[in-house]
Amino acid sequence: MDAIDRTILSILQQDSETPVAQIAEQVGLTSTPCWRRIQKLEANGIISRRVALLQAQTLGLTMTxxxxxxxxxHDKKWLSTFSQHASSFDEVVECYRMSGEYDYLLKVLxxxxxxxxxxxxxxxxxxxxSDVTSSFAMEQIKYTTAVPLTHL
Incomplete structure (x- = not known):
């Protein structure tokens, strides 16, 4: 991955509908090699999908x-059952297995x-x-779907 790939990824993270010609111009390539790079990033699993981001608040989902x-x-059966159970709820938008005092963290809208x-x-x-506790977000300070690229 080089600086051109990082720039392409940065542009696509901001707006995945940016025309290839526009991306190519910003990175100093013609459309065909730029499109090939995008296809390679997709084939390598770096770009997994392109989606529309919805405003939860606007849709009435005002509580996080x-x-x-x-x-x-902590047996295998319980872990599998819980993973399936938690994943079955539309309200659960993120679910993580954690280290520390609690085993799982769910983000619920x-x-x-x-x-x-x-x-x-x-x-x-x-x-x-064993225990379940909930914390209610009072204010969202930062939200992004962009993955940091500065380490590349």
Whole structure:
């Protein structure tokens, strides 16, 4: 990966619909070699997909909740069951297995407290947890989907 690839990635992270000709001009290439680089970045799995980013607040999803979970036990079956269970909720937009005091961290988007309560009851039903705690985001200071490229 060279400086041209990094610049292409930076442009695409800002707007994936930027025309290839415009990207090519910004990186000092003609359209064909620029398009080949983009295709290579896709083939190598660096660009996994191109999506539309939606404004959750505008769509009424005004509450962001971070749910921390302690596993009921640490056997393979529980871990697999929990992963499938947590992934099945549309409200869960991110889910991580963590080190430290809590085993999992879920980022949940909902419209209000009643909606979160409904989600919470469904989350805890049918699975044994050691502990579940929730923190409500009061303000979003920074949000980006852009991956840092400065280390490349």
């Amino acid at each position: 909740v971070f749910v921390q979970v302690k596993a009921g036990n 909902v419209t209000d407290m009643a909606c979160f309560d409904h989600f919470y009851k469904r989350l805890v039903s049918g699975i044994a947890f």
